[in-house]
Amino acid sequence: xxxxxxxxxxFEIIGGDFNQAGRVSxxxxxxxxxxxxxxxxxxxxxxxTYEAEMNVVMYARRGVLRFKASPQRISIVIEDxxxxxxxxxxxxxxxxxxATDEMREMGFxxxxxxxxIKRNSDRFEITSEIxxxxxxxVTIIAGDGTRS
Amino acid sequence: MLEMEPEAENIRYYxxxxxxxxxxxxxxxxxxxxxxxxxxxxxxxxxxxxxxCIDCGECINACPEGxxxxxxxxxxxxSKFKCRVAIPSPVLYSQFSVDIHPPEIFAxxxxxxxxxxxxxxSACEAMSMALRIYLEEHTGPWPVISSFCPAVIRFIQVEYPxxxxxxxxxxxxxxxAAKEIKLELSRKLNLPLExxxxxxxxxxxxxxxxxxxxxxxxxxxxxxxxSIADIYNPLLxxxxxxxxxEFEDDLNxxxxxxxxxxxxxxxxxxxxxxxxVAVSGIVELTRILDDIEKSKLREVKYVEASFCPEGCIGGxxxxxxxxxxxxxxxxxxxxxxxxxxxxxxxxxQLYHEGHYFLERRIQPRPIKxxxxxxxxxxxxxxxxxxxxxxxxxxxxxxxxxxxxxxxAEDVVKGLLDISDCLYNSIRRRSSP
Numbered sequence: 001x002x003x004x005x006x007x008x009x010x011f012e013i014i015g016g017d018f019n020q021a022g023r024v025s026x027x028x029x030x031x032x033x034x035x036x037x038x039x040x041x042x043x044x045x046x047x048x049t050y051e052a053e054m055n056v057v058m059y060a061r062r063g064v065l066r067f068k069a070s071p072q073r074i075s076i077v078i079e080d081x082x083x084x085x086x087x088x089x090x091x092x093x094x095x096x097x098x099a100t101d102e103m104r105e106m107g108f109x110x111x112x113x114x115x116x117i118k119r120n121s122d123r124f125e126i127t128s129e130i131x132x133x134x135x136x137x138v139t140i141i142a143g144d145g146t147r148s
Numbered sequence: 149m150l151e152m153e154p155e156a157e158n159i160r161y162y163x164x165x166x167x168x169x170x171x172x173x174x175x176x177x178x179x180x181x182x183x184x185x186x187x188x189x190x191x192x193x194x195x196x197x198x199x200x201c202i203d204c205g206e207c208i209n210a211c212p213e214g215x216x217x218x219x220x221x222x223x224x225x226x227s228k229f230k231c232r233v234a235i236p237s238p239v240l241y242s243q244f245s246v247d248i249h250p251p252e253i254f255a256x257x258x259x260x261x262x263x264x265x266x267x268x269x270s271a272c273e274a275m276s277m278a279l280r281i282y283l284e285e286h287t288g289p290w291p292v293i294s295s296f297c298p299a300v301i302r303f304i305q306v307e308y309p310x311x312x313x314x315x316x317x318x319x320x321x322x323x324x325a326a327k328e329i330k331l332e333l334s335r336k337l338n339l340p341l342e343x344x345x346x347x348x349x350x351x352x353x354x355x356x357x358x359x360x361x362x363x364x365x366x367x368x369x370x371x372x373x374x375s376i377a378d379i380y381n382p383l384l385x386x387x388x389x390x391x392x393x394e395f396e397d398d399l400n401x402x403x404x405x406x407x408x409x410x411x412x413x414x415x416x417x418x419x420x421x422x423x424x425v426a427v428s429g430i431v432e433l434t435r436i437l438d439d440i441e442k443s444k445l446r447e448v449k450y451v452e453a454s455f456c457p458e459g460c461i462g463g464x465x466x467x468x469x470x471x472x473x474x475x476x477x478x479x480x481x482x483x484x485x486x487x488x489x490x491x492x493x494x495x496x497q498l499y500h501e502g503h504y505f506l507e508r509r510i511q512p513r514p515i516k517x518x519x520x521x522x523x524x525x526x527x528x529x530x531x532x533x534x535x536x537x538x539x540x541x542x543x544x545x546x547x548x549x550x551x552x553x554x555x556a557e558d559v560v561k562g563l564l565d566i567s568d569c570l571y572n573s574i575r576r577r578s579s580p
Contacts, residue, residue: 006526029442036518039514040310070523110446
C-alpha cells in the first residue's frame with residue numbers, strides 16, 4: 001500500500017469532559033467528506049466515533065482514538081484507561097446501561113452506545129479488563145475506492 | 149424511493165446572485181460573510197464558486213457597494229401570459245404599516261397589473277396539518293427536518309449529504325399554493341395552464357432559485373419571482389391611491405395559522421409538541437446538523453430549520469425590520485383568529501391520496517472532493533495539511549480566500565501558488 005493514500009490520525013479524549021465530547025467525531029467527519037467518501041460511510045463513522053468518544057468521556061479517565069482510512073476500509077481503535085466493562089454481553093444489549101443518575105439527567109447513558117456502534121460497523125471487536133480499561137476496534141468497509 | 153446517488157456531475161447550477169463587476173471594489177465583505185466559503189476575490193473582483201453557493205443571500209446585504217444583486221424578475225416585465233396571477237409570500241403582509249391589511253395589498257397588486265392575486269397562507273395551513281399527520285405516521289429515521297427553506301435544503305445537500313433522507317418529503321406551501329391556484333383558475337377561466345403565469349413575491353433569493361431549478365421536481369408551478377424589495381415602492385403607491393370600495397375586506401381572507409409559517413417557530417407552535425425545535429442562522433444550523441449526523445439528538449422528533457434569523461420575515465429581500473415584522477405578524481394573527489379554516493378530515497383524505505408529497509426525494513449534492521480517486525484525494529489532503537501548517541493561520545483574507553484553509557485547498561488544486569500568501573511574504577521581508 002502506498003503510504004500517501006493512507007490517512008493516519010490520532011486524537012486524545014479526556015474523561016469527564018462533556019463539553020468537548022463530540023469534537024473528534026466532527027473533525028473526522030469533515031475530513032472524510034472533503035476526501036470524498038460516500039456520505040453514508042461518513043455518517044457511519046460520525047455515529048460510531050461519537051458514541052465511542054462518549055463512552056470514554058463517561059466511563060474512563062482518558063482515552064486515545066486512532067483512525068486509519070484507506071480508500072477501501074476505515075479502522076478506528078479506541079483504547080481507554082478506566083473502569084472497564086464487567087459484563088460485555090450485557091453492555092451490548094440495547095437499553096442496558098451502568099450510567100449514573102447524573103449522566104442520565106444530562107441526557108446520556110441511554111444504553112444505546114455500544115449497540116449503535118456495532119450497528120454502524122462492518123467489524124466490531126471489544127475487549128475489556130476491569131479496573132484497567134477497554135479496547136474497541138471498529139472497521140467500516142468504505143467501498144472499492146471510487147466514488148459511488 | 150431512497151436512492152442515495154449523488155446528482156450527476158458537471159451539472160450547471162443556476163444561481164440568482166450576480167456580482168456586478170463594474171461596481172465591485174473587491175472589499176471582501178461578501179467573502180468573509182459567505183457561510184459556505186463560496187466566494188473568492190481574484191484580481192480585485194469577487195467571484196462565486198457555483199458548486200458551493202446555496203443562494204442564501206448573506207452576501208447581498210454584506211456588500212457596501214450594492215454590487216451583488218438578486219436575479220429575480222423585473223417588476224415591469226411584460227407578460228407573455230394571458231392571465232397573470234401574483235402569489236405573495238405571507239411575508240408581504242407584515243411589510244407595511246399595521247393599518248394596511250392583506251385585502252388592500254391584494255387590491256394594490258391588481259392595480260399594478262396582475263389579473264389575480266392568490267393567498268399562500270391557506271396552503272401553509274394545509275401543510276401544517278399535513279405535517280402533523282406525517283409526524284404521527286413516520287417511523288424513522290428521526291429527527292425529521294422541515295423542507296420549506298431552500299437555502300437549508302441546499303446547505304444539507306452540499307455540506308450534509310448523508311442527511312438528505314431526514315428531510316421531510318412533503319411539498320412546500322408555496323408550490324402547493326401555485327398548483328391549487330393555477331388549477332382553479334384554469335377551470336374557472338377555461339384557459340390552458342400554459343397561459344396562466346404565476347409569479348411569487350418573495351423575501352428570499354433561494355426561493356427564486358428553487359423556482360427556476362427545483363431540488364425536488366422537474367419544474368416549479370411558478371413562472372417567475374419578484375423580490376419584495378423591488379415591488380415595495382410601486383406597490384405602496386398603488387395601495388395609497390386606492391379609494392373606498394376598491395377592495396373588499398372579507399374576500400381572500402388569509403389564514404392566521406398559515407401566516408405563522410413565516411416566523412421562526414411557526415410550524416412548531418402549531419404542532420404543540422414538546423419534541424420539536426426551531427433553529428435558524430448558520431451557526432446554530434451547523435451545530436444541530438452536526439448533532440443529527442452523529443445521532444446525538446435522541447429526544448427531538450422534528451427540526452424546523454430556516455436559514456434566516458427570525459425565519460422568512462428576516463429574508464434578505466424583505467423591507468421591514470425582521471423583529472418588527474414578527475410583531476406585525478402576531479397582530480395579523482390576532483385579527484384573523486387562530487382557528488383552523490380547513491377541515492382536518494379533508495386534509496387527511498388528500499394526504500393519503502398523495503396530494504401533499506414532493507414529486508421526488510431530495511438528493512445529496514456533495515462538494516466535489518479534491519480528486520475523484522479517493523487514494524489521490526487522501527494524498528492531496530495530506531499535501532493540503534502540509535501547506536496549511538506553513539501559513540500564518542490568521543485568516544487575513546488578503547490572498548482573496550476567506551481562510552488559510554481555503555487558501556491551502558486552492559494551492560493543492562493548482563489555482564494559487566504558496567507565494568501568493570501576502571502575510572508570509574511580508575513576514576519574510578521584515579525578519580532579519
